[in-house]
Structures are given as structure tokens and as C-alpha cells.
Amino acid sequence: MGLVALLSPVCFICLLVIILNLFTNTTTNNNLKLGWKQRLWIVLNLLMWAYELFFTIVICDGVEGLNVHFGSGLGDLLYVFTLMGMALLHIVLLAIFTYNHLHTFFFVVLMCMPVFPLMLMHLNAARGNEENGYMISGNHAGLYYNSQAQYEQRMREREAEEAKKPKKPEFATQFESYLYDAEHGEGKAQNHIGRCYALGDGVEQNDSLAIKWYRLAAEGGYDMGQRNLGVCYYKGLCGLDVDYTEAVKWLRKAAEQGNDDAQYLMGCCYKDGKGVEQNDEEAFRWLRLAARQEHEGAQKLLRENKQVWQLSNK
Incomplete structure (x- = not known):
């Protein structure tokens, strides 16, 4: 919030410069005035900038009932700073371009600059919100979602499913x-x-x-x-x-779901070459996964074979 408070005066001053030049017939030292094309692209840039600002506020949970989460695994904080940087750069450059009455080309380029990163953010947001629940209505892209409304909808659906089931x-x-x-x-x-x-x-x-x-x-x-x-x-x-091949088939399925005893037995299979090709690295990997869940057998086997595996890896 402190950063937002610091940047707000800068954005306000830039916006004031743009508005004053947009709605007045001021000229530069070169006696140039803004043409209608330039004014049109300035307005479009302002609309783009307003959306960048709105997008940032939503990510910061600044709009009640409206949420955005990203699906890239990098965390929403990265996108907050990215959007704030984009919005600040956009309004500063727009103010400079407007004040200097630059050619239409510069305003078009400035308009296009944030399009690609915004598209990437929208795609990541759509993936992130797919798991959290899309907004129930009025949002086909799935970018923004109403978490409370979605939760209530899911509860109603669950209750309806339970009602359909025969009573035990x-x-x-x-x-x-x-x-x-x-x-x-x-x-x-x-x-x-x-x-x-x-x-x-x-x-x-x-x-x-x-x-x-x-x-x-x-x-x-x-x-x-x-x-x-x-x-x-x-x-x-x-x-x-006894069928080690079939045993490995089912133990692997359980181990991949995090079952510690199955992970321990997978480690034993790889250690002794039962049902799989003998592989100390795979044995160590599965035993370590089981040991992290405090499986005593896996912890004991790791202690007993620690020196052997260390020597084999040298």
C-alpha cells in the first residue's frame, strides 16, 4: 500500500498533463497542435491504462467479491508488480508524448506495447481460476470469479447430489x-x-x-x-x-499417491531388483519419500545402506 501511495501522485500529475493537453488547443515551440487522430489514440491509451489499473486493483483484492488468481505457479505478487510497472510506465510515456505533441505513430506503438504481456496474464489467470471456480455469470473468459457465489453454488450442487442418493x-x-x-x-x-x-x-x-x-x-x-x-x-x-511384477504395478500406483508403506516397498523392490531392474538411485528416492513421512522401516533401511549408496555414487 505504501508503494501505491508513493506512485499515486506521479500518476495524478501525468494524468493532469494529458487532460490539459487533450482538451485545450495548446501548442509547442514548434507551433504544433494535436490532431484528431492523435487525440483518438490518446483516449484509447487512457482506456488501456484504466484497465491496467483496474486489473491491478482486482489482483490486490480491492474489488469486493471479485477475485483473480494466476496459474503459472509464480505467485500473484509478481503480477502485481508487473502490472504496476506497466501502468506507471504507460501513463508517464503517454504524458511525455502528449506534452510534446508527437506524431500518431508513437501513440499507436504505446497502445500496442502492453497488449502481449496482458494477453499472457489473462491466459495464466484463466488457468489459475479454473481450479478456483469461474464467475457464475457474465464472464465467459473465466478471468474474474466470485469466490463466495461459486462456493454457495457448489454447496447447492452437492446438496442436490446428496438428495438424489438413496438414504443409507x-x-x-x-x-x-x-x-x-x-x-x-x-x-x-x-x-x-x-x-x-x-x-x-x-x-x-x-x-x-x-x-x-x-x-x-x-x-x-x-x-x-x-x-x-x-x-x-x-x-x-x-x-x-508371489508375483513381483504385478506387485510393483499396484505398489507404484499407491506410492505415487503418497502412501508411505507403498513407497517403502517400492524402495525395497528397486534395492533388491524385484519386479524391476535393480537401481540404487530409485531405491533411495522411494525410501527417502517414505522416510520423510516417518516410516520407520524406510528410515532404518536408509541408515543401514547410507554408506553403501554414498560409495556407489562416487
Whole structure:
């Protein structure tokens, strides 16, 4: 805000110079007056400058209910300073050009200068606001969005979706409740039912049903289902034969979603060359990811092999 307060007097003085020369018939030492073409391009430049100023204010959350976020990952602060610099340079040069009554060519060039960077900012803003929610109406470009209105709209849509779903009945046991959710496609419930059948927890132990539910959860993208199915292939559990290739397939899916135990096992696979080509660098990478999540097995394995991996990398 201090920077804005500092630049405001400069912009005001430049704007005053432009207005005085635009609406009067003053001449320079060369007895030149502004022609109608020059005046037209001065007005267009002022409109462009006004939009630059408005864009900056919106990015700074200066307009209630109107928001802009960028999608480049560089942060909105960079764009604030870029726009402020553009706006300041634009109004200063326009004042100089107007005061000196320069030819139309200079005003056209000045008008075109900010077009390209503004286009890039608009594209980045459109990408950034795609995740935050576009303005509900009146904005086809998706540049500005109303966060509160969008949130309320999403809540209404969610409530409508929940209302369409059949009401879950009450069950006598927790297993029956989980089974109902699992049969309706909930990954967490499918994994839980698989675990119950694998361990015989609350139900008669059944390897084939355990694998069935683990696989459904895994194929639905649930990371613990992928991890458990991978472990079954890795250790030969639940009636499955040991298959490191298939184990790596499912463990990798879970590991890429951030599952620390799957990351640890991926590290073990690369360390021992099970299901993948032996690779110390990949083993170290996966184990380090698991260790950062405080996985004790990964931390222990890293400590045990630290010296070996250091020597191999030299």
C-alpha cells in the first residue's frame, strides 16, 4: 500500500498533463497542435491504462467479491508488480508524448506495447481460476470469479447430489454397514471389507473374497486398496502366488499417491531388483519419500545402506 501511495501522485500529475493537453488547443515551440487522430489514440491509451489499473486493483483484492488468481505457479505478487510497472510506465510515456505533441505513430506503438504481456496474464489467470471456480455469470473468459457465489453454488450442487442418493439404511453390525458402502462403490469401504475377509475379522476368513474387494478398491484408485493388493502379490498372501511384477504395478500406483508403506516397498523392490531392474538411485528416492513421512522401516533401511549408496555414487 505504501508503494501505491508513493506512485499515486506521479500518476495524478501525468494524468493532469494529458487532460490539459487533450482538451485545450495548446501548442509547442514548434507551433504544433494535436490532431484528431492523435487525440483518438490518446483516449484509447487512457482506456488501456484504466484497465491496467483496474486489473491491478482486482489482483490486490480491492474489488469486493471479485477475485483473480494466476496459474503459472509464480505467485500473484509478481503480477502485481508487473502490472504496476506497466501502468506507471504507460501513463508517464503517454504524458511525455502528449506534452510534446508527437506524431500518431508513437501513440499507436504505446497502445500496442502492453497488449502481449496482458494477453499472457489473462491466459495464466484463466488457468489459475479454473481450479478456483469461474464467475457464475457474465464472464465467459473465466478471468474474474466470485469466490463466495461459486462456493454457495457448489454447496447447492452437492446438496442436490446428496438428495438424489438413496438414504443409507441402518444395519445391525458395522460389517454390514461397510458392505453396503462397498457395494455402492466406496473405495475405503471396499478395502475394509477386503481386510475383514483377509483376517477373518467379524466374518469367516475367505482369501478369494479378500482379493476380490482389494482389487475393486485398487481399480477404483483407492491407495490403501492398491497397497494391500500389491502386498498380497509381494508376499504371496490371500492365496496368490508371489508375483513381483504385478506387485510393483499396484505398489507404484499407491506410492505415487503418497502412501508411505507403498513407497517403502517400492524402495525395497528397486534395492533388491524385484519386479524391476535393480537401481540404487530409485531405491533411495522411494525410501527417502517414505522416510520423510516417518516410516520407520524406510528410515532404518536408509541408515543401514547410507554408506553403501554414498560409495556407489562416487
